[in-house]
Amino acid sequence: MTRPPPLDPAAAKNKLAARAREAGFDRIGVARIDIPEDERHLLRWLDAGFHGEMDYMRRHGTMRSRPQELVPGTTRVVSARMDYWPAAARDAEAVLSNAESGYISRYALGRDYHKVLRGALAQLAKELAQDIGPFGYRVCVDSAPVLEKAHARNAGLGWIGKHTNLIARDAGSWFFLGEILTDLPLPEDEPASAHCGTCTACITACPTAAIVAPYRLDARRCIAYLTIEHHSAIPEALRPAIGNRIYGCDDCQLVCPWNKYAHAAAHPDFKVRHGLDAARLTELFAWTEAQFEERMRGSAIYRIGYEKWSRNIAIALGNAPASEGVIRALEQRREGASALVREHIDWALERQRSGAVGVQSASRIDPGQNAF
Numbered sequence: 001m002t003r004p005p006p007l008d009p010a011a012a013k014n015k016l017a018a019r020a021r022e023a024g025f026d027r028i029g030v031a032r033i034d035i036p037e038d039e040r041h042l043l044r045w046l047d048a049g050f051h052g053e054m055d056y057m058r059r060h061g062t063m064r065s066r067p068q069e070l071v072p073g074t075t076r077v078v079s080a081r082m083d084y085w086p087a088a089a090r091d092a093e094a095v096l097s098n099a100e101s102g103y104i105s106r107y108a109l110g111r112d113y114h115k116v117l118r119g120a121l122a123q124l125a126k127e128l129a130q131d132i133g134p135f136g137y138r139v140c141v142d143s144a145p146v147l148e149k150a151h152a153r154n155a156g157l158g159w160i161g162k163h164t165n166l167i168a169r170d171a172g173s174w175f176f177l178g179e180i181l182t183d184l185p186l187p188e189d190e191p192a193s194a195h196c197g198t199c200t201a202c203i204t205a206c207p208t209a210a211i212v213a214p215y216r217l218d219a220r221r222c223i224a225y226l227t228i229e230h231h232s233a234i235p236e237a238l239r240p241a242i243g244n245r246i247y248g249c250d251d252c253q254l255v256c257p258w259n260k261y262a263h264a265a266a267h268p269d270f271k272v273r274h275g276l277d278a279a280r281l282t283e284l285f286a287w288t289e290a291q292f293e294e295r296m297r298g299s300a301i302y303r304i305g306y307e308k309w310s311r312n313i314a315i316a317l318g319n320a321p322a323s324e325g326v327i328r329a330l331e332q333r334r335e336g337a338s339a340l341v342r343e344h345i346d347w348a349l350e351r352q353r354s355g356a357v358g359v360q361s362a363s364r365i366d367p368g369q370n371a372f
C-alpha cells in the first residue's frame with residue numbers, strides 16, 4: 001500500500017490558493033480559531049437584544065465564536081472572498097431616488113450566493129484532498145453559526161468597518177465570505193489592520209440610524225433585517241424611512257469611500273436576473289404567488305417567501321408618490337391578502353389617500369427616536 005507523502009503545510013496552502021482561484025474566489029486567507037474579543041462583542045450584542053427576531057443567534061451560544069465546538073478537531077479557518085458587485089446593473093442611486101421603482105440590494109440581484117459559494121467551497125476542499133490526501137473539514141456560508149467577519153479579518157482579508165461589514169483596502173466591501181473549517185495545520189496569515197480613521201459617512205447615511213455607535217449595529221432598526229429577517233409587522237415608525245428598499249439595504253456601503261476600489265463580480269451567477277435592478281413597484285406587486293415562486297427560485301429573495309415580499313412592497317408603495325395607479329394596485333391585492341400583508345396595505349392606502357407620502361420617503365429617522 002502506498003502512503004501519501006507527509007504534509008508540507010506551506011505547499012498545501014499554495015495549492016489551496018491556486019485551487020481557490022480556479023473555483024472562482026477572489027482571495028483566501030488562513031486564520032487561527034480563537035476570537036475571544038469578538039466573542040465578548042457578540043455576547044454584549046445579544047444581551048442588548050440587537051438581534052431582534054433572529055433567535056437562532058442566541059440559541060447557538062458560544063458555538064458561534066468557537067469553531068472547535070462546532071466541528072471538533074478544527075485548528076484553522078480558511079476564509080474565502082467572492083466579489084458580487086453587479087457592474088452592469090442600473091445605477092443604485094438612480095433606483096433609490098425613483099420612488100416608483102423597487103430597490104433590491106446589490107447582493108440579491110443574481111443567483112442565491114449561498115448556493116454559489118457553498119458549491120465552490122465544496123469543490124475547493126474536494127480538489128485539495130485530491131492534491132494532498134484526505135483531511136478533516138466542513139464548509140460554511142452564512143447559515144452556519146460562525147462569526148465570519150472576525151475570522152476573515154484575522155485571515156488578512158480586511159477589517160470590520162464602522163458599518164460592521166468587512167472592507168478590503170484593494171476591493172471595498174461588495175463581497176461575500178465563506179469558510180472551510182479544517183484540521184490542517186496551514187500557516188496563518190497576518191490579521192488586517194483597520195482604516196476607517198475619522199470617517200463616519202456610513203453612520204450619517206443610514207436611513208434608520210441603525211448604526212447606534214461605531215461597529216455596533218442594532219439589527220432591529222436595520223432595513224436589511226426588517227425586510228429580510230423580521231417575520232412580523234414592521235414597526236410603523238420605521239416604515240417611512242425604508243423608502244423604496246424592498247429587499248435589503250446598501251446605503252452604508254454605497255457611501256463608503258473604500259468602495260471606489262471595489263471589483264466587478266466575475267462570477268456569471270451574479271448577473272442581474274428578471275430585470276430586478278429597476279422593476280416598477282406596481283408590476284412587482286401584481287405578481288401572483290405562483291409567479292413569485294417561478295421567478296425567484298434560485299434567488300436569495302426566494303427565502304423570504306411571497307408574504308414578506310408583498311409586505312415589503314406594500315411599504316414601498318405607501319412611500320411612493322400619491323397616484324391612482326398605486327391606489328388601484330394596493331386595492332387589487334387587498335382582497336385575499338394575509339392579515340400581515342393587509343395591515344401593511346391599509347397603512348399604505350392611508351398614506352396614499354391622505355397625501356402623507358413623498359417627502360417622508362426620503363427622510364431619515366432621528367437617532368434619538370426609539371421605535372420599540
Ligand code: B12
Nearest residue numbers: 038041042045105148164165166176177215224225248249
Ligand atoms: C446576522 C447577519 C446579519 C444581520 C445583522 C448584521 C450584523 N452586523 O451583525 C442583518 C440582517 C442586519 C444583516 C445585514 C446585512 N448583511 Co449580513 N450577516 C449576518 C450573519 C449571518 C451573522 C453576523 C453576526 O454574527 N452578527 C453578530 C454581531 C455581534 O456581529 P457584528 O455586528 O458583525 O459585530 C462584530 C463587530 O462589529 C464587532 N463589534 C460588535 N460590537 C462592537 C462594539 C465595539 C465597541 C467594537 C470596538 C466592536 C464591536 O465585534 C463583532 C464580532 O466580530 C453574517 C454571516 C456570518 N455567519 O457571520 C452575514 C454577513 C455579515 N452579512 C453580509 C451582508 C452582505 C449583509 C448586508 C450587506 C446585506 C444587504 N445588503 O442587505 C447587510 C449589511 C448590514 C450591515 N450594516 O451590517 C455578509 C457581509 C460581507 C462583508 N463584506 O462583510 C455576511 C458575512 C454574509 C456572507 N457570508 O457574506 N446581516
Ligand code: SF4
Nearest residue numbers: 206222223249251252
Ligand atoms: S444596511 Fe441600511 S439600514 Fe442597515 S445599517 Fe446599513 S444603511 Fe443602515
Ligand code: SF4
Nearest residue numbers: 161162196199202256
Ligand atoms: S463609510 Fe467610513 S466609517 Fe463607514 S465603514 Fe466606510 S470608511 Fe469606515
